[in-house]
Amino acid sequence: MKKIKDERLVLKNLKNIRTAYVIQTLGIIGILGYDVIQGGMDRMMANPLWSVFMITAIISSLLSMNVSVDEYPSQQSPKKGFLLSIIVVTFIAIAAGIAISLSSGITTGVLIGGVIFICGVPPFAYLFYLRKQRRDEEVDG
Template sequence: MKKITDERLVLQNLKNIRMAFIIQTIGVLAILGYEFIVDGMEGMRENPLWLVFMVTSISLAYLSMRVSVDHENNKKSPKRSLYIGLTVVTIISITAGILIPFTEGSTVMSGIIIGGVIFVCSIVPVMYTYHLRKSREET
């Protein structure tokens, strides 16, 4: 099979892939919506499509971050953005960790665990964005 070199055909192929992805995502959401109506939240989360949907969403978010960093017009200081991101993530994690034990049926340990999970899950995109900006600055 020959590699497509015509830019119009490449663009059309990318549009076709995007449309297939949109249709696939709508189908997955429809199936998960049906599972939610029939079996509730737990039934929906037990469906393997839930995992596929979450992995797809996370992958799309990371790929979009790469495009948005490359599309930035002004040169942002990677270290300054990293420090701001770390500060915001830390404040949100600590706030969640402090407020969770005040909810009904939660303990201090639940607050620590949820705050830690929020911190770890939020720090990964901040570090990835820093890495992208740093590598863009070097080139």
């Protein structure tokens, strides 16, 4: 099979892939919705499609970050945005930890707050990397 070199055909192929992705995602959401109706959230989360859906959503979000960095140039320093993001994630993690500590105990609150912080930092670190890389390309180019 030959590689497609015509840009119009490449664009058409990408649109077809996007359409298939949307239909597949709607099918997965439909199946998971049926599981919620039949057996509740526990049954839905036990379904392997839940894992596929979550992994796909996370990867799609990470890939779209690169597009948003390229689309919206910013004069703001990438470091300033990263530090602001870390402060916001830290505040959210502390607030959630305190709220959960009041109802479920301090150990659970610290654990949940830590998980929120650890899960919140990598996307902002990746975004910082993309913005820094873009800024370096603009300076060099």
